[in-house]
Amino acid sequence: SYVLTQPPSVSVAPGMAASITCAGDNIERKGVNWYQQKPGQAPVLVIYYDSDRPSGIPERFSGSNSGNTATLTVSRVEAGDEADYYCQVWDSISAHQVFGGGTKLTVL
Amino acid sequence: EVQLVESGGGLVQPGGSLRLACAASGFTFNDYEMNWVRRAPGKGLEWIAYINTVASTKRYADSVKGRFTISRDNAKNSVSLYMHSLRGEDTAVYYCVREGNLRDFDFWGQGTLVTVSS
Numbered sequence: 001s002y003v004l005t006q007p008p009s010v011s012v013a014p015g016m017a018a019s020i021t022c023a024g025d026n027i028e029r030k031g032v033n034w035y036q037q038k039p040g041q042a043p044v045l046v047i048y049y050d051s052d053r054p055s056g057i058p059e060r061f062s063g064s065n066s067g068n069t070a071t072l073t074v075s076r077v078e079a080g081d082e083a084d085y086y087c088q089v090w091d092s093i094s095a096h097q098v099f100g101g102g103t104k105l106t107v108l
Numbered sequence: 109e110v111q112l113v114e115s116g117g118g119l120v121q122p123g124g125s126l127r128l129a130c131a132a133s134g135f136t137f138n139d140y141e142m143n144w145v146r147r148a149p150g151k152g153l154e155w156i157a158y159i160n161t162v163a164s165t166k167r168y169a170d171s172v173k174g175r176f177t178i179s180r181d182n183a184k185n186s187v188s189l190y191m192h193s194l195r196g197e198d199t200a201v202y203y204c205v206r207e208g209n210l211r212d213f214d215f216w217g218q219g220t221l222v223t224v225s226s
Binding site: 001031033035037041042043044045048049054084086088089090095096097098099100101102 | 143145147152153154155158167169170203208210211212213214215216217218219
């Protein structure tokens, strides 16, 4: 089955940019979606189809996808961005949805 | 406003059964595929079940295949998850999730907690 690998944690100072990676075999051939989940809340879609933002998501959130790595970038990080972030793809071979293991973003 | 409201969670003994329900509103329910996703304590998100718009196609994660059944009632704007032979590792918050046009999960319910313990 298809595997997505994320770093367990990323730390960043307020006002700086945070990059969260999601590695998968030829992931550039898939559409990657990203979710933010804060403690006690449901996940929220922040990026879909590699780099598109749903309405209501700040422009500070951006995504890219190339080769074997997709990346979520949060610019000008704020304390309120502290959360768990997950990447997700549709694996057409298994016909299953697949999530990465998640990355905890800590704002220092 | 899109709303997904789950119900039916609770405490169940190992080997027991439980039915989760999700009531949908604020969109044309029978136009959308639906899923269940769970998050176990200390773990990440795990997709577990999918159903297409007319309930002709259902898919399951290997971890629940043969024990869980997903269904939907388009007349009642609802989707259900029947869970049997429950195990401790099924303890999790279960989310009802709408699938968008690009295989994304664009709206999530608030979740319902299932605890499997004796």
